[in-house]
Amino acid sequence: MKRVALLGATGSIGRQALEIIDGDAGLELAAAASGSQAIDGLAPLTQVGGDLTELLEQAEPDVVLNAVVGFAGLPATIWTLEHGVDLALANKESLVAAGEIALAAQERGGGRILPVDSEHSAAFQCLEGRAPETVDSLVLTASGGPFRGRTRADLDGVTPTEALAHPTWNMGPKITVDSATLMNKGLELIEAHFLFGLDYERIEIVVHPSSIVHAVVRFRDGAALAHLGYPDMRVPISYALTHPERAANPVPPLDLAAGLILEFSAPDEESFPCLALARAAGEAGRTAPCVLNAANEVAVAAFLDGRLPFLAIAEVVERTLNEIEAPLARDLEELVAVDSEARRVAETHTRELVH
Numbered sequence: 001m002k003r004v005a006l007l008g009a010t011g012s013i014g015r016q017a018l019e020i021i022d023g024d025a026g027l028e029l030a031a032a033a034s035g036s037q038a039i040d041g042l043a044p045l046t047q048v049g050g051d052l053t054e055l056l057e058q059a060e061p062d063v064v065l066n067a068v069v070g071f072a073g074l075p076a077t078i079w080t081l082e083h084g085v086d087l088a089l090a091n092k093e094s095l096v097a098a099g100e101i102a103l104a105a106q107e108r109g110g111g112r113i114l115p116v117d118s119e120h121s122a123a124f125q126c127l128e129g130r131a132p133e134t135v136d137s138l139v140l141t142a143s144g145g146p147f148r149g150r151t152r153a154d155l156d157g158v159t160p161t162e163a164l165a166h167p168t169w170n171m172g173p174k175i176t177v178d179s180a181t182l183m184n185k186g187l188e189l190i191e192a193h194f195l196f197g198l199d200y201e202r203i204e205i206v207v208h209p210s211s212i213v214h215a216v217v218r219f220r221d222g223a224a225l226a227h228l229g230y231p232d233m234r235v236p237i238s239y240a241l242t243h244p245e246r247a248a249n250p251v252p253p254l255d256l257a258a259g260l261i262l263e264f265s266a267p268d269e270e271s272f273p274c275l276a277l278a279r280a281a282g283e284a285g286r287t288a289p290c291v292l293n294a295a296n297e298v299a300v301a302a303f304l305d306g307r308l309p310f311l312a313i314a315e316v317v318e319r320t321l322n323e324i325e326a327p328l329a330r331d332l333e334e335l336v337a338v339d340s341e342a343r344r345v346a347e348t349h350t351r352e353l354v355h
């Protein structure tokens with residue numbers, strides 16, 4: 001029996017994880033946490049809000065599924081890696097904001113990171129058992145979100161309701177807005193850099209509207225391995241929780257003869273500037289990804305509140321990145337200070353750009 005601690009149990013990933021855990025006799029839900037919704041009785045140990053590492057200390061899990069949204073998931077990521085416990089990571093923001101600190105914690109603790117983000121789970125599976133020197137480059141696919149094909153002018157005045165209507169994935173509100181701005185793919189670029197140790201110039205983003213191919217790894221001999229599947233998060237959740245066993249789950253097999261359309265194109269970085277902002281922040285390194293993430297969280301929350309126009313999300317992120325020099329953070333405390341400062345600066349720019 002694998003003891004699972006599920007953080008973010010009431011969210012989109014959390015609910016699908018509960019389904020996978022319920023259907024797998026080898027998985028036992030030892031602990032569950034949510035941000036604010038009541039979850040009494042869901043697991044032997046439960047916690048609502050507060051410091052999630054207290055729950056993890058008591059739960060003694062074999063694997064932690066971190067499905068909290070945003071920077072709030074960081075302490076649990078660090079705790080898990082530091083304790084040598086397997087980390088099934090959906091909370092990409094923690095790795096984006098604290099990549100070096102998280103990898104140092106992993107080095108000390110020896111825990112494994114099993115990606116839950118679908119593209120990273122796909123890349124992980126294509127890369128498993130391959131010698132690093134044989135890998136040429138990695139391609140992550142993006143659906144393009146609900147606004148694919150639109151010009152900047154077309155994006156002026158789009159509403160939260162329009163942004164929340166994602167064509168292929170059904171997800172929580174923050175990541176759905178990130179998918180509409182393409183910041184989600186920017187965060188995933190940085191996530192992939194830390195997960196797979198690849199330089200940024202070796203990670204490419206392509207738009208693939210049907211979300212069937214999740215990632216492609218190109219090798220030095222001209223071969224490329226792709227990972228395909230219906231857009232269903234139960235697949236990567238199940239893979240991360242049961243690795244290396246690849247347990248059976250209720251997801252139907254891929255029906256190629258039904259007429260799948262596999263179309264690819266380059267992203268439109270003019271209509272969707274967040275992708276280039278994320279790439280620049282990743283390349284700048286130090287705490288630039290932390291600043292990018294913090295400013296994005298502030299701007300997306302303001303957009304969802306109806307205060308900030310859609311196009312101003314990228315503007316808030318860009319202004320915040322320009323204003324903060326992004327110093328080096330040697331530990332969690334210094335990183336949290338940079339995150340707070342970035343939030344303060346981003347709030348100021350948000351107030352300047354409100355409707």
Ligand code: NAD
Nearest residue numbers: 008009010011012013034035068069072090091092171172
């Ligand atoms: P969601 O908004 O549906 O759920 C978020 C969960 O986190 C909820 O259970 C909420 O109670 C909890 N939470 C929020 N703040 C918290 C806090 N301060 N402390 C403790 N718990 C807190 O979000 P989601 O779509 O399930 O996404 C979760 C994470 O997984 C995000 O980082 C997202 O980027 C990533 N992810 C999601 C999907 C998807 O399909 N939904 C795909 C890939 C990656």
Ligand code: MG
Nearest residue numbers: 117118119188
């Ligand atoms: Mg993803």
